[in-house]
Amino acid sequence: MVLHPADPLTSLAHGIGSQHDLPISPFYAFAGAFAALFVSFLALGLLWSTSRFRGERSGLALPVALQRVADAPATRTALRGLGLAAALAVLLYLLLGPDDPAHNPAPGAVYVPLWVGLVPASLLLGPVWRLLNPLRTLHRLLSRALRRPEPEPEPEPGPASDPDRAPDAAPARGHHPLPARLGQWPAAVGLFGFTWLELVAPEPASTTTLLIAITAYATAQLLLAARFGERWFDDGDAFEAYSTLLARLSPLGRRSDGRLVLRNPFHGLDATPERPGLVATVCVLLGSTAYDGFSDNPSWINVLQTSPLGRTPTATLGLLASVALVATLYCLCAAATRLVSGPHPGPLTAFAHSLVPIAVGYLIAHYFSLLVVEGPRTVSMALGTDNAPEPLPPLGPGGLAALQVIAVVTGHVLGVVAAHDRSVRLFPPAKAVAGQLPLLALMITYTIGGIGLLLN
Numbered sequence: 001m002v003l004h005p006a007d008p009l010t011s012l013a014h015g016i017g018s019q020h021d022l023p024i025s026p027f028y029a030f031a032g033a034f035a036a037l038f039v040s041f042l043a044l045g046l047l048w049s050t051s052r053f054r055g056e057r058s059g060l061a062l063p064v065a066l067q068r069v070a071d072a073p074a075t076r077t078a079l080r081g082l083g084l085a086a087a088l089a090v091l092l093y094l095l096l097g098p099d100d101p102a103h104n105p106a107p108g109a110v111y112v113p114l115w116v117g118l119v120p121a122s123l124l125l126g127p128v129w130r131l132l133n134p135l136r137t138l139h140r141l142l143s144r145a146l147r148r149p150e151p152e153p154e155p156e157p158g159p160a161s162d163p164d165r166a167p168d169a170a171p172a173r174g175h176h177p178l179p180a181r182l183g184q185w186p187a188a189v190g191l192f193g194f195t196w197l198e199l200v201a202p203e204p205a206s207t208t209t210l211l212i213a214i215t216a217y218a219t220a221q222l223l224l225a226a227r228f229g230e231r232w233f234d235d236g237d238a239f240e241a242y243s244t245l246l247a248r249l250s251p252l253g254r255r256s257d258g259r260l261v262l263r264n265p266f267h268g269l270d271a272t273p274e275r276p277g278l279v280a281t282v283c284v285l286l287g288s289t290a291y292d293g294f295s296d297n298p299s300w301i302n303v304l305q306t307s308p309l310g311r312t313p314t315a316t317l318g319l320l321a322s323v324a325l326v327a328t329l330y331c332l333c334a335a336a337t338r339l340v341s342g343p344h345p346g347p348l349t350a351f352a353h354s355l356v357p358i359a360v361g362y363l364i365a366h367y368f369s370l371l372v373v374e375g376p377r378t379v380s381m382a383l384g385t386d387n388a389p390e391p392l393p394p395l396g397p398g399g400l401a402a403l404q405v406i407a408v409v410t411g412h413v414l415g416v417v418a419a420h421d422r423s424v425r426l427f428p429p430a431k432a433v434a435g436q437l438p439l440l441a442l443m444i445t446y447t448i449g450g451i452g453l454l455l456n
Contacts, residue, residue: 033409033447040413041440044420045433051425053418055271059253059261067260076131080140083132089382091214099207107205108378110214111198116367117375118239119360122246126253129243135218136233136240139225175229183235183276186224188284190217190238192323195288199295200315241281248272248356269356269418274349282352283330285359286446287323289366293453294322326446330355333442341427341435350426351439354419358443361411362450365404369395401454408450412443419443 069075086109093106101107121128130136203209225232233240247253249265272278294300300318307314334348395403419439424432 030448030451033405033412033451034444036409036413037416037440037443037447040416041420041436044417045436048420049424049429051421053264053266053270053421055267056254056256058267059255059259059263061255061259061261070260079131080137084134084137086132087134091211093382094207094211094214097207101205103381104207105378105381106207107210108374108381110210111204112371112374112378114239115194115198116363116371118243119246119363119367120371122243123250123360124252125247126250127240127244127247129239130233133233133237133240135221135225135237136230138218139222139230139233142222142226143230176227178228178231178235181276183278184241184281185277186236187238187241188277188280190236191242191281191284192288192319193217194238195284195291196316196319199288199292200312200319202312235275235277242285245272245281245285245356246360248353249360266414266418266421269353270421272353272356274352276349278349279327279330279352279355282355282359283327284323286355286362287326288319289359289362290326290449290453291319291322292366293450294318329442329445333438336438337435340438341423341431351419351422354415354422354439357414357418358411358446361407361409361414364407364411365450365454368403368407369400404454405451408447408454412447416440416443 090106090109093104093109097104097106118129197209197213198204201209221233221237224236228236234244235241248269248271250268251262251265253261253263253268255261255263295315295318304311304314309317330352331348334351337351416436416439420432420436423436423439426432427435
C-alpha cells in the first residue's frame with residue numbers, strides 16, 4: 001500500500017510517499033538468506049583461488065558507430081539541454097505551482113525520478129547524471145560567459161561509460177587544485193543532507209522547503225566549481241557520485257583504452273577507486289536506507305512523538321545513529337580482517353566496493369514500489385493529466401515482498417563474490433579464505449538487519 005502525501009504518517013517517511021508491504025514468512029526469509037550466503041562462501045573458497053576481475057582492462061568492444069553516436073557533441077549537447085530544461089521546469093513548478101504535492105509534480109520529480117530513478121538508469125546506462133547534471137551545464141555556460149577557461153575534458157564519458165577515465169589534469173587558470181584528501185567526502189555529506197531532507201525534515205514536500213534546499217545546494221556547488229573547476233562535480237556533487245557509484249555495476253562501460261564496451265559488471269565494480277570518503281558514501285546509502293525501513297516502526301514513531309527533544313532532533317539523531325552503526329560494523333570488520341590476514345596498506349577501503357551491490361539491493365527493495373507507483377503519477381501531473389486513475393502496483397503483496405528479499409539477498413551474495421576476488425588478490429592463499437570470515441559475518445549481520453526491516 002502506498003500512502004499519499006495527505007496521510008499523516010507520510011511526514012515520518014519518504015518526502016512523497018511511504019510503502020507498507022505485507023510480510024512473508026520470517027523463517028523462510030532468514031533461512032534462505034543464510035543458506036545463500038553460506039553456500040556461496042563455501043563454493044568460492046573451494047573453487048575460486050585466483051583473482052578473475054580485471055577492472056578497466058576488460059570488456060567486449062561495441063561497434064565504432066555506436067561509440068561515435070554516444071561521443072558526438074550533438075548527443076552530449078542534447079542531454080545537457082534535457083537536464084537543464086527539466087531542472088528549470090521543476091523550479092517553475094516550485095515557484096508558481098500550488099504548495100500541495102498532490103497537485104504539484106515538483107516534489108515527486110525530486111524524490112522519485114531523480115533520487116530513485118537514478119538507480120535503474122545508472123545500472124543500465126552508466127553514470128548518466130554526469131551528462132544530465134544541470135549544475136555542471138550551468139557552470140560551463142557561466143565559465144564561457146565570463147570567459148574563464150576550463151581544461152579540455154577527457155573525452156567526456158558517455159551515458160554508458162566510466163567517469164574515472166578522466167586524467168588528473170592541472171587546474172585551469174584561476175582554479176585551485178582539489179585536495180587529494182578531500183576525495184568523496186563532499187558527496188557523502190551531500191547525500192546525508194538529501195536523505196535528511198527526505199526522511200527527517202518536517203515538511204520535505206513543501207515548495208518552500210525544496211526551494212531553500214535547492215537554492216542553497218546549487219549556490220554552494222557553483223561557488224565550489226568556480227574555485228576548483230569542473231572536476232569538482234566528479235566527487236563533490238552528491239548525485240554525480242551517487243550515479244557513478246551505482247554505475248559500477250552497469251554492463252556498459254569504458255575500457256582503459258577509451259572504447260565503449262559490454263562488460264561483466266564485476267569488472268566495473270572492481271575498478272572502483274579507493275578514494276577517501278568512499279566508505280562514508282556507501283555507509284550513508286546503507287544507513288539512510290536502513291533508517292527509512294525502521295522509520296515506519298510503530299515503536300519508533302512513538303519515540304518521535306514523545307521525545308523531549310522534539311521530532312526533528314530525535315529523527316536526526318536516529319538517522320545519524322543508523323549511518324554510524326553501519327560504518328562502525330564495517331570498520332570493525334576491516335580491523336578483524338587485518339588481524340586475521342596480516343597487515344595491508346588500506347583494508348578500510350580495499351573492500352568498500354563490495355558494499356555497493358548491497359546498497360543497490362537495499363535501494364531496490366525499499367524504493368521499487370515507490371518508483372513504479374509514484375513515478376507514473378508524477379509524470380501524469382507534469383503532463384497535466386493528474387486526474388488520471390491511480391496506477392496499480394505491478395506486483396501483489398506476496399510478489400513484492402519476495403522481490404524485496406531476493407534483492408537484499410542477491411546484493412549480499414554479489415558482495416561476497418566481490419570481496420572474495422579482492423581477498424585472493426591481496427592476501428596469501430593460506431590467509432585469503434580465513435581473512436573473509438569477518439566479511440562473511442558482516443554480510444550476515446547486514447542481511448539479518450535488512451530482512452528484519454523489510455519484515456517489520
